[in-house]
Amino acid sequence: MPKSYYFVVVGCGRLGSKVAGYLSEKGHSVVVMDKNEEAFERLPPEFTGFTVYGDATEMESLKEAKVNMADMVLAFTANDNTNFMVAQIALRIFGVPRVVAYVHEPENIELFKEFGIEVVCPTLLTFETMKGIFRFLEE
Amino acid sequence: MPKSYYFVVVGCGRLGSKVAGYLSEKGHSVVVMDKNEEAFERLPPEFTGFTVYGDATEMESLKEAKVNMADMVLAFTANDNTNFMVAQIALRIFGVPRVVAYVHEPENIELFKEFGIEVVCPTLLTFETMKGIFRFLEE
Numbered sequence: 001m002p003k004s005y006y007f008v009v010v011g012c013g014r015l016g017s018k019v020a021g022y023l024s025e026k027g028h029s030v031v032v033m034d035k036n037e038e039a040f041e042r043l044p045p046e047f048t049g050f051t052v053y054g055d056a057t058e059m060e061s062l063k064e065a066k067v068n069m070a071d072m073v074l075a076f077t078a079n080d081n082t083n084f085m086v087a088q089i090a091l092r093i094f095g096v097p098r099v100v101a102y103v104h105e106p107e108n109i110e111l112f113k114e115f116g117i118e119v120v121c122p123t124l125l126t127f128e129t130m131k132g133i134f135r136f137l138e139e
Numbered sequence: 140m141p142k143s144y145y146f147v148v149v150g151c152g153r154l155g156s157k158v159a160g161y162l163s164e165k166g167h168s169v170v171v172m173d174k175n176e177e178a179f180e181r182l183p184p185e186f187t188g189f190t191v192y193g194d195a196t197e198m199e200s201l202k203e204a205k206v207n208m209a210d211m212v213l214a215f216t217a218n219d220n221t222n223f224m225v226a227q228i229a230l231r232i233f234g235v236p237r238v239v240a241y242v243h244e245p246e247n248i249e250l251f252k253e254f255g256i257e258v259v260c261p262t263l264l265t266f267e268t269m270k271g272i273f274r275f276l277e278e
Binding site: 018019100102104123125131134 | 144153154157158161165210213237239243244245257259261262264265266269270273276
């Protein structure tokens with residue numbers, strides 16, 4: 001049987017909800033945080049994890065989500081600055097071993113990496129896909 | 140020498156500006172449209188194409204951008220509904236042979252495809268990348 005991990009997903013938007021549902025389905029323990037309570041409606045009905053309604057840049061909310069126990073924190077809000085702050089608190093204060101952040105502005109990627117944060121950038125991923133489409137056009 | 144094409148990019152956000160700069164650098168003719176004039180500041184200084192300041196769901200703006208001459212239209216605004224509308228007008232009214240749209244909500248993808256629109260979905264692309272990261276964790 002594969003190992004089970006504890007994930008804290010910050011931001012229950014399109015990506016956060018999808019990832020939380022996926023991890024829960026895979027048998028992992030998942031807590032999803034959002035400061036907008038309606039965002040939890042995006043979670044699939046099969047989601048077996050917990051939700052924490054609160055601001056992930058506030059220590060109380062992070063403690064409630066037991067971030068100190070997390071194997072991985074995913075900072076997936078729509079705001080790069082929030083993601084940076086959440087990721088830094090998770091890494092430096094709570095000692096979370098791995099933190100991945102959604103970085104919307106490609107120019108911010110290097111900064112995040114310098115601070116030990118792993119990044120996924122939807123803009124760059126889409127740009128790479130588009131380059132594939134343009135190459136096809138040139139053939 | 141590779142062929143040169145005429146592209147109309149609707150939406151000069153993070154992705155639109157990056158793609159427009161790339162296509163211009165590759166020697167293609169590019170027109171970028173946005174209803175927010177400041178958005179054009181995102182374009183790289185080397186951008187040699189044109190900008191059209193206007194609402195791409197209005198026929199006059201699309202005519203100004205000579206959408207009828209376009210080899211490809213890229214509907215890259217932040218709003219799926221706008222992208223759908225722009226893509227449909229480009230395909231059905233202006234007879235543009237290929238239209239690619241940014242689709243933020245994965246649930247909308249099938250609808251776009253049924254209407255002949257090619258799609259790129261940042262949410263799904265990022266989700267796939269995340270699944271790669273999780274697999275690595277399980278090893």
